[in-house]
Amino acid sequence: MAITTKDLQHLFALIAEDIAAQRDHLCELDGAIGDGDHGLAMDAGCEAATKAVGGLDPAQAAPTAVFNAAAKAFLNAVGASSGPLYATAFMRAGAAVKDRPELSDEEFVRVFAAMAQGIQERGKAEPGEKTMVDAWKPAANAALDAWASGTSLPECFELAERAAHQGCEATRDMTAAKGRASRLGDRVIGHIDPGAASAAIIVASMTNFVRRLNG
Numbered sequence: 225m226a227i228t229t230k231d232l233q234h235l236f237a238l239i240a241e242d243i244a245a246q247r248d249h250l251c252e253l254d255g256a257i258g259d260g261d262h263g264l265a266m267d268a269g270c271e272a273a274t275k276a277v278g279g280l281d282p283a284q285a286a287p288t289a290v291f292n293a294a295a296k297a298f299l300n301a302v303g304a305s306s307g308p309l310y311a312t313a314f315m316r317a318g319a320a321v322k323d324r325p326e327l328s329d330e331e332f333v334r335v336f337a338a339m340a341q342g343i344q345e346r347g348k349a350e351p352g353e354k355t356m357v358d359a360w361k362p363a364a365n366a367a368l369d370a371w372a373s374g375t376s377l378p379e380c381f382e383l384a385e386r387a388a389h390q391g392c393e394a395t396r397d398m399t400a401a402k403g404r405a406s407r408l409g410d411r412v413i414g415h416i417d418p419g420a421a422s423a424a425i426i427v428a429s430m431t432n433f434v435r436r437l438n439g
Contacts, residue, residue, distance in 0.1 A: 227327040240270040254418040262418040272301035291318030316342030329377040340364035353401035356419035363388035381431040388427035392420040
């Protein structure tokens, strides 16, 4: 099943909608161990990305152009921590499918894996450090493993969503190795990492998108 530029425009709109719905919850999570603005930052970034992507002509713009437009807009809207991470994620996604007029299921899995890889490399984070990588990496691994074993795209993403959710929940028991939360030591134990929580929302949005496409 081919995924077109128009489909990707819908995907970004879906992500923005889901992040906006959880904005206050993400700010609450961040208020416990950070400066309380993660929901606002993600909301602003996703909204800007969706607007930029929505402004492209689907007849003219290839998928790579969609991801590049999203990267630039997200970074312009969010200078702080999550901005460069998601900008890198979208740039990597675009690079993974360069020159493709539309995306196959396999290429969409590659896009997903490239996003996770970009976030991990840009953030220089490993799983277990209480960051969004704790949700992104297991999700990407789950999707790649499932795809390699011949699983359908919707099922790959359902497994990714489950892995992201579990990874996010696991951050509750971790101390933080990065960012402002790292200064709080053991006081962050018992709190979910807001970056992992927003990552899990995005993975869930992507899963719903795939489900609708194949529905």
